[in-house]
Amino acid sequence: MIKVLRYTEYLYLAVAAISIYKIATLWNVDPKETYIFIFFAVVSIGMFIFRRRYRKRFEQRNKDNQQ
Structure with missing residues (x-):
């Protein structure tokens, strides 16, 4: 999923x-x-800036939930 966000x-x-x-x-x-x-x-x-911030927050939230 995160790879798709990166491509967009x-x-x-x-x-x-x-x-x-x-x-x-x-x-x-x-x-x-x-x-x-x-x-x-x-x-x-x-939109590039917005999507990048959103993806980084999403990655951080997933990282925090896994710990």
Whole structure:
């Protein structure tokens, strides 16, 4: 289960990286279209941080319960 949580963290980072790439390529062409990618990048980075904290708390709780 924890491995799945770890993979989803990096999935959010991948979405953020793709969004940042699209922002860089579209900024000079159509700045209004980049706003949705800015939103995706910010939300993805936020979700990465949130999921990482949640996973670490989950691991710590399991570690404490086993002792």
